[in-house]
């Protein structure tokens with residue numbers, strides 16, 4: 001049962017920019033064009049400015065200056081610009097400390113999960129859209145932004161109780177204190193912002209994918225496993241890192257070996273480092 005205070009906080013929580021929400025809907029449409037992306041981004045001056053700074057940074061090694069979003073899309077492709085846009089606005093939103101989770105910010109973990117989800121999507125029994133997987137990955141833990149302030153200094157007692165098997169996992173720990181968890185609250189937040197259904201479902205079921213409706217099981221399992229890969233790739237991702245149960249029925253949805261998982265972890269480590277270097281270089 002969610003308290004009135006938490007419900008009120010969901011309503012009050014600052015929303016992503018209009019451009020960001022529109023881009024998430026574009027990702028969900030089957031036939032989006034480069035023009036759709038250009039038309040959304042060009043009216044958001046802040047997003048446009050940061051994208052241009054990024055694509056002109058040394059990391060991208062462009063031979064000539066990229067001076068418009070249209071130019072950026074034609075040189076790098078719509079998908080790449082879409083990824084960069086999502087990295088930027090989620091960084092603006094998620095890169096702040098969350099005391100309830102003893103975390104410097106959810107952005108690094110969210111980015112690692114998104115990068116892993118994009119790697120896992122093609123390995124599904126029925127390959128899944130990589131862009132949708134990336135988007136759901138980057139948003140999967142947004143519920144923590146709402147719950148952090150309600151948790152107070154509970155992390156140590158949560159970890160202790162999980163270690164002593166008094167609590168099953170971190171989700172149950174959140175429920176023991178607040179009567180709800182970050183998956184449930186994240187789904188409500190996504191619905192409040194009218195995000196596409198696949199994102200709402202991925203957020204709701206990312207720790208218990210077997211409970212998702214059949215249609216949304218693939219994305220729920222992708223984000224479940226991507227979350228685990230992200231936590232394995234870097235231990236410094238908050239007090240709840242690796243304190244969740246792995247749903248072993250994932251093998252019904254993926255074909256990948258232990259070695260492939262290790263490779264995915266290496267790739268997301270490299271990609272994440274590269275993206276963080278680029279942000280550092282442009283001073284954002």
Ligand SMILES: [Fe+2]
Nearest residue numbers: 140141182206
């Ligand atoms: Fe989570």
Ligand SMILES: [Fe+2]
Nearest residue numbers: 113140141227
């Ligand atoms: Fe997570």
